[in-house]
Amino acid sequence: xxxxxxxxxxxxxxxxxxxxxxxxxxxxxxxxxxxxxxxxxxxxxxxxxxxxxxxxxxxxxxxxxxxxxxxxxxxxxxxxxxxxxxxxxxxxxxxxxxxxxxxxxxxxxxxxxxxxxxxxxxxxxxxxxxxxxxxxxxxxxxxxxxxxxxxxxxxxxxxxxxxxxxxxxxxxxxxxxxxxxxxxxxxxxxxxxxxxxxxxxxxxxxxxxxxxxxxxxxxxxxxxxxxxxxxxxxxxxxxxxxxxxxxxxxxxxxxxxxx
Numbered sequence: 001x002x003x004x005x006x007x008x009x010x011x012x013x014x015x016x017x018x019x020x021x022x023x024x025x026x027x028x029x030x031x032x033x034x035x036x037x038x039x040x041x042x043x044x045x046x047x048x049x050x051x052x053x054x055x056x057x058x059x060x061x062x063x064x065x066x067x068x069x070x071x072x073x074x075x076x077x078x079x080x081x082x083x084x085x086x087x088x089x090x091x092x093x094x095x096x097x098x099x100x101x102x103x104x105x106x107x108x109x110x111x112x113x114x115x116x117x118x119x120x121x122x123x124x125x126x127x128x129x130x131x132x133x134x135x136x137x138x139x140x141x142x143x144x145x146x147x148x149x150x151x152x153x154x155x156x157x158x159x160x161x162x163x164x165x166x167x168x169x170x171x172x173x174x175x176x177x178x179x180x181x182x183x184x185x186x187x188x189x190x191x192x193x194x195x196x197x198x199x200x201x202x203x204x205x206x207x208x209x210x211x212x213x214x215x216x217x218x219x220x221x222x223x224x225x226x227x228x229x230x231x232x233x234x235x236x237x238x239x240x241x242x243x244x245x246x247x248x249x250x251x252x253x254x255x256x257x258x259x
């Protein structure tokens with residue numbers, strides 16, 4: 001099953017890091033957050049990726065073109081015909097990666113529609129290039145198959161950025177909760193789609209989360225997989241600092257073994 005990752009956004013609220021690189025290439029623990037997302041999927045056996053490139057997509061292309069050299073020792077024989085020998089001192093990623101230019105300003109629905117030629121199975125997965133979770137991808141897929149619908153999204157309860165205050169109605173504080181989990185469910189990405197989802201995406205550019213999702217919901221072709229564990233997106237510089245601090249302490253989303 002293909003895994004499509006949306007990597008084309010400009011990350012304007014993370015301009016401190018995205019001035020010269022796309023948001024999926026912003027590093028957490030010395031590795032692009034894109035790498036972390038791919039490692040999560042690969043842990044569950046899903047290693048065939050399609051990356052929807054846009055803003056500064058050449059940075060992602062260069063990263064994967066040089067991946068083996070940058071992550072292993074190697075010997076080079078300089079001369080008229082250069083020869084390389086890679087010494088695999090680090091674990092090799094057994095990934096197949098398709099890098100697709102989907103337009104710098106294309107919206108999320110347009111990006112998914114443009115990679116249709118690369119999707120050759122009955123179903124595929126899609127997620128955003130800026131969010132990590134300790135999600136069980138296998139359980140997500142099983143939930144989708146059991147639901148028998150066109151689309152499944154992963155729903156999470158985010159943590160509030162602010163503490164909440166309870167009062168007794170007389171101006172006195174009775175309880176203070178530091179950054180509680182919200183009751184509302186939000187979409188965390190980590191979608192599973194049947195191939196029929198392309199019929200819901202118009203030929204004109206669109207946000208995946210608007211007309212396609214609204215039609216799927218109206219026709220009762222959408223299910224939700226509730227993830228009660230860890231999830232965090234990297235939307236702002238504050239999120240960037242938080243994720244790097246969590247990584248130092250032992251990242252919950254690191255479901256794979258080793259580095």
